[in-house]
Amino acid sequence: MLGKITEFFRNLPSKKCTECGKKIDEQHECYGNICNDCIKVSDM
Numbered sequence: 001m002l003g004k005i006t007e008f009f010r011n012l013p014s015k016k017c018t019e020c021g022k023k024i025d026e027q028h029e030c031y032g033n034i035c036n037d038c039i040k041v042s043d044m
């Protein structure tokens with residue numbers, strides 16, 4: 001199972017939001033793997 005997950009991330013050219021699966025920029029790295037939209041939602 002772990003091997004499959006590693007392969008999955010290796011194929012990703014950039015980070016993806018763990019909430020909606022959207023591509024996120026490196027500048028949001030400080031928030032983890034969550035895009036700006038999901039951060040706003042979880043901030044409420």
Ligand SMILES: [Zn+2]
Pocket residue numbers: 017018019020021022034035036037038039
């Ligand atoms: Zn998101």
